[in-house]
Amino acid sequence: MRAMFGAVALSVLSLGFAGCGGDGQLKTYPVTGQILYNGQPLKGVDVAFHATDPGHAVGYPPHAKTDAEGKFKLTSYVPDDGSPAGDFRVAVAFAVETAGADDGGDQSKKLAAQVPAKYHRGETSGLTATVKAAATALDPFKLEGPPLKAAK
Numbered sequence: 001m002r003a004m005f006g007a008v009a010l011s012v013l014s015l016g017f018a019g020c021g022g023d024g025q026l027k028t029y030p031v032t033g034q035i036l037y038n039g040q041p042l043k044g045v046d047v048a049f050h051a052t053d054p055g056h057a058v059g060y061p062p063h064a065k066t067d068a069e070g071k072f073k074l075t076s077y078v079p080d081d082g083s084p085a086g087d088f089r090v091a092v093a094f095a096v097e098t099a100g101a102d103d104g105g106d107q108s109k110k111l112a113a114q115v116p117a118k119y120h121r122g123e124t125s126g127l128t129a130t131v132k133a134a135a136t137a138l139d140p141f142k143l144e145g146p147p148l149k150a151a152k
Helices: 002-016
Strands: 031-037 045-051 063-065 071-073 086-094 096-098 108-110 127-131 141-143
Touching: 031 045, 031 127, 063 071, 086 141
Parallel strands: 031 141
Antiparallel strands: 031 071, 045 063, 045 086, 086 127, 096 108
16 A cells, blocks of 8 residues: 555656756746847846746746847856746846945945836836747847936
8 A cells, every 4th residue: 555655646746847857947948039228229137037827937037138239048047048938027127236345335236227117027017928838039128218328
């Protein structure tokens, strides 16, 4: 009876991990995209994909930083590995710059240029994406707002 119970328990556990990597991680697929602001590439912003289904959450959300052309490749576990398949709300914000030791402090300061606050949270950005169970090249995200101020 114990042997049968053990076999059933093992089967249930292995079904529970179906779709996960061997180490309990969700399977990821390469994801690329681009962020445009008023039609221009937006360099140096953080992009985060927040799963609409908690079953697709990976802890820290799939994320990236845009390059000089506003392009990005998502990371979930290791650089550029992508994202689990599913539907996501997308957040976009400039990174927070941390003052270095030579600045005499350990406080954080925001960079001078910011995209409008509505884009900082997936719940308010209005930006969504669907990641397929295959390599996914997303259409550009087109953000709109007032002209960005130049950094001081």
